[in-house]
Amino acid sequence: MKGLGALESQVMGVLWGEVDALSVHDVVDRLSDDRRVPAYTTVLTVLTHLWEKDWVRREKVGRSYRYRPSRTRAEATTDLLREILDASPDAPAVLLHLARTASAHEVEALREGLSGEGLRP
Template identity: 55%
Template sequence: MQGLGELEALVMDVLWRSSDALRVRDVIDGLDDDREPAYTTVMTVLDNLHRKDWVHRERVGRAYRYQAARSREEAAADALRSLLDSTGDPTGVLLHFARGTSDNESKILARGLRERGKKKKK
């Protein structure tokens, strides 16, 4: 995910897979790779993600519980928006992308545009 380091992205993946707020230990246990980073490393990563507004945290007893501040899909859409804004030619990028979509992806894009139109009319 754009704007995240390798471990930050792994931590976010754990949070996105969970519907519950997680403790640092829960996040460590949920990491898919073979390495087990130090507790303090993951705690620092979660603190950094909180400062970057990627996660919300709530103090429960002496520890925090962490939850993603937005869904994986919202974060991906935000990254795409940022990328488009940085290109200097968002129209060209969008047209190039649209020409390369599958039939199913084209249907999904069309549905999103229809829903957007309905939302604006309200």
């Protein structure tokens, strides 16, 4: 994900995969499936940076924080696509090219969304 380092992306993937807010220990535990498990202090630093960048919200529980994404993965991806379109000198051409490369399922979802029928929050 643009704007995020490799470990930040992994941490966001963990947070997006959960319904409840997670502690630093929870995040470390879920990252432990990987070959290299980052240290608790490293994950704490990453989560603090993500909070400073407004990627996560945090709530104080006892003496520690619990973290949750500030927006869904789809919303974050949309924000990145919006940045790309805003930076393009010809946003309509970019959109048309994207539409031409979309799968049938994606085109149908787009049609439903534009007609107001699909992709409810």
